[in-house]
Amino acid sequence: MIWIAVVLVFLAYLWLWRSNSKAKKLPPGPKGLPILGSILKLGANPHRDLHQLAQKYGPVMYLRLGFVPTIVVSSPQVAELILKTHDLVFLSRPPNEAAKYISWEQRNLCFAEYGSYWRNMRKMCTLELLSQTKINSFRRTREKELDLLIELLRETANDGAVVDLSAKVATLSADMACRMILGKKYMDQDLDEKGFKAVMQELFHLAATPNLGEYIPYIGKLDLQGLTKRMKVVGKIFDDFFEKIIDEHMQSDKGEDKTKDFVNVMLGFDILAGSMDTSATAIEWTLSELLKNPRVMKKVQMELEIVVGMNRRVEESDLDKLEYLGMVIKESLRLHPVAPLLLPHQSREDCMIGEFFIPKRSTVIVNAWAIMRDPSVWDEAEKFWPERFEGSNIDLRGRDFQLIPFGSGRRICPGMQLALTMVRLIVAQIVHCFDWKLPNDMLPSDLDMTEAFGLAMPRANHLLAIPTYRLSN
Numbered sequence: 001m002i003w004i005a006v007v008l009v010f011l012a013y014l015w016l017w018r019s020n021s022k023a024k025k026l027p028p029g030p031k032g033l034p035i036l037g038s039i040l041k042l043g044a045n046p047h048r049d050l051h052q053l054a055q056k057y058g059p060v061m062y063l064r065l066g067f068v069p070t071i072v073v074s075s076p077q078v079a080e081l082i083l084k085t086h087d088l089v090f091l092s093r094p095p096n097e098a099a100k101y102i103s104w105e106q107r108n109l110c111f112a113e114y115g116s117y118w119r120n121m122r123k124m125c126t127l128e129l130l131s132q133t134k135i136n137s138f139r140r141t142r143e144k145e146l147d148l149l150i151e152l153l154r155e156t157a158n159d160g161a162v163v164d165l166s167a168k169v170a171t172l173s174a175d176m177a178c179r180m181i182l183g184k185k186y187m188d189q190d191l192d193e194k195g196f197k198a199v200m201q202e203l204f205h206l207a208a209t210p211n212l213g214e215y216i217p218y219i220g221k222l223d224l225q226g227l228t229k230r231m232k233v234v235g236k237i238f239d240d241f242f243e244k245i246i247d248e249h250m251q252s253d254k255g256e257d258k259t260k261d262f263v264n265v266m267l268g269f270d271i272l273a274g275s276m277d278t279s280a281t282a283i284e285w286t287l288s289e290l291l292k293n294p295r296v297m298k299k300v301q302m303e304l305e306i307v308v309g310m311n312r313r314v315e316e317s318d319l320d321k322l323e324y325l326g327m328v329i330k331e332s333l334r335l336h337p338v339a340p341l342l343l344p345h346q347s348r349e350d351c352m353i354g355e356f357f358i359p360k361r362s363t364v365i366v367n368a369w370a371i372m373r374d375p376s377v378w379d380e381a382e383k384f385w386p387e388r389f390e391g392s393n394i395d396l397r398g399r400d401f402q403l404i405p406f407g408s409g410r411r412i413c414p415g416m417q418l419a420l421t422m423v424r425l426i427v428a429q430i431v432h433c434f435d436w437k438l439p440n441d442m443l444p445s446d447l448d449m450t451e452a453f454g455l456a457m458p459r460a461n462h463l464l465a466i467p468t469y470r471l472s473n
Contacts, residue, residue, distance in 0.1 A: 024357035027071060029053070029062035035216060037064035042210050044453055047340035050074070051370040060356055066215025068094070069362040071353075074370040076377060076401035081353050082345065082364060083401070083409040091410055094346040094363045097214055098207040101231035102238060109414060110343060125414055129181065135418050138180045139316050145176050146426060150313065150433050157467040162439045166284050166462035169426065170197040173280035176422065182245055190244070192237045200277035203234055204454035208341070278338045279422045281458045285336035286329060286427050288463050289384050291436055292447045296386060300325055301470075304432040310472045314428045316421065325428055327386035329420070330396055333405040335384060338456050340369035342407045368404050369457075377402045434467035 030053065032038040041063075042049050050072050054061055059075030073079050082090050091114040099111035109125055112118040128134070149172050156163055174196040175185045188195035194202075211227050213220030223229060290297040303324045308314050319325075345364040350357070358364070375381045379388065394400045397416060398408035406413040413419070438447060450460040 025355060027060045027062040027353075027356040027358075028057045029072075030057070032064045035066065037066055037068075037215070039065050039210055039212065039215060045451065046208070046210065046453070047367055047369040047457075050341075050365065050367050051373075054367070054370060060353060062356075065210065065363070066212065067217070068215050069359050071347075071358055071362050071364045073364065073366045075374065076371055078353065079366050079368075079371060079404065079408070080401040082366060083398075083404075083407065083411075086351055086353070087409040089348055089351045090345040090364055092346040092348050094344050094361075095214060096207065096344075097211050097220075097228065098203070098209075098231050101228070101235040102203060102207075113346075114348065122414060130414055130418060132417065135421060141179050142176055142422065142425060143315065145172060145179065146429050147313070150429060153430075153434060153467050154469050157434060157469045160466065162464050162466055164462050165287055165430075165465055166280075166459060167197070169283045169287075170277070170280045172426065173277070173283070173422070177279075183249075186241075191241050197277065197280070199234065199237055201452070201454060201456075201458060202230070204277060204456045206231055206234065208453065208455040277458075278456050279419050279426075281338050281456050282329075282333060282336075282419065282423045283426050284459055284463055286332040286423065287430065287436075287465075288447065288449060288459065289332050289335070290328070290427075290431060291438060291463070291465060292444050292449065293384055294444055296328060296384070297431060297436075300328055300428075300431055301435075304428060308432060310470070312473070313471070314425065314432050316425055319421070319424045319428065322424070322428060324386065325424060327389040329424055329427065330389050330394075330403065331384055331386040333396060334372045334378075334403060335382075336451075336457065337368045337372060337405040339405075339407075340367070340457050342366050342368050342404070343411070343455075345411065366404070366407070368407075371401070372403060372405070374402070433469060433471055435470050436465045436467055439464050439466055 030038050030041065033040065041053065042065075050061075051074065053063075054072065054074035059073065060078045061072045061074070063070040063072060073082055093106065093111050093113055096106060096111050099106045099108070103111055106112055107117070109118070109121050112121065149168060153163060153168070171188075174188075178184065178186050192199050206227060209225070209227060212224055213222075213228065220228075290300065303322055304314065307321045308318050342365075345366070347358050347360055347362045347364060350360050352358070372378070373381045394403055396403045396405055398404060398406060398412045401408065406416040406419075438444065448461055452458050452460040
């Protein structure tokens with residue numbers, strides 16, 4: 001009986017919706033199945049599946065995912081219309097079951113619907129945690145944590161042992177984030193026995209997985225994919241961890257600064273997860289491309305030798321002078337955007353994008369991965385070639401829509417500047433202090449570059465390499 005009711009409700013919904021938009025032209029797209037729509041067209045790598053569909057239907061495409069009208073954007077021109085020209089229309093976020101369980105009914109900076117709550121949250125995070133002054137104040141903290149990693153790698157290099165760079169970078173990123181945001185480092189077991197990296201990747205996987213319960217609400221309680229059960233487990237892990245931190249801060253004696261410190265902690269919860277795994281993923285892919293492209297690695301090291309010298313390590317004050325390193329970071333983020341589909345937007349009202357009608361409360365997906373590999377925009381788009389940015393003023397901070405790894409507009413990643421600082425510093429230090437080779441005499445061209453699916457897109461397999469210390473002290 002439940003399925004009969006679902007079918008009847010669906011048919012009524014479809015009839016009403018079609019009647020309302022009869023004279024309005026939707027973007028082209030696949031027809032889809034009854035009830036399910038085009039959900040089954042999304043497989044293990046939705047960014048690639050949507051890219052393939054866009055090859056047939058065009059840069060602005062309509063899909064029906066269950067009962068949810070969905071617009072997929074796959075070109076810089078349409079992305080600019082969504083994220084800049086009509087920014088106010090597309091500022092909100094659609095419902096996300098994972099965020100409801102993990103971030104208190106979507107009450108966080110990333111997933112909150114547009115409104116006064118989100119505006120106040122963004123303003124407070126920017127002022128309290130992500131201002132340039134605040135970022136600069138933690139410079140020594142970042143350098144100190146990185147020094148600890150370099151010394152650990154130096155000991156490993158003396159033994160000629162293989163290093164799990166993915167694991168080391170993930171731990172470093174977590175340590176830096178915890179110290180900057182929460183005031184101290186926490187061990188893996190403080191979060192969960194699986195550790196920070198595993199829990200964060202589970203979180204991002206759940207947040208990105210197409211959920212039947214979101215698209216067909218009438219079957220949501222059945223949890224046919226088992227996602228809700230997993231979300232509750234991750235939510236409990238975070239709740240316990242945050243409760244522990246709150247208790248620690250409430251018991252600490254900070255005098256007049258106690259209230260402000262507590263506010264910082266509460267705001268810090270909102271960006272902790274994002275800052276941990278996303279920076280680590282960007283570093284992981286950049287190091288992977290450098291190992292796969294020895295010519296580029298050597299060129300980065302030569303620049304470091306000239307700017308920094310072989311008698312000291314890299315400091316943050318050196319970063320702006322490392323122009324070629326900046327090109328490498330841009331190219332890595334172009335080919336391996338941390339969030340290949342960014343975060344979904346939702347239309348707050350009916351809107352026309354060019355000749356196409358976008359209904360109110362449509363989910364809008366910007367396929368940044370497809371845009372940044374668009375062969376009509378990029379020469380040899382699949383090739384890792386940092387020199388493409390030589391003499392170019394293309395920027396990755398949301399101004400140029402062919403390169404939007406952090407998004408654009410009011411919903412651009414608020415932690416972008418901190419992330420870029422961390423990525424540039426860590427990559428520079430690791431390749432300045434060490435030469436690297438792949439284990440088991442593996443050729444660079446044989447390095448596996450398979451992706452793992454998630455809201456963030458890490459390597460499917462950890463990056464392993466053997467270091468040799470190269471500085472003179």
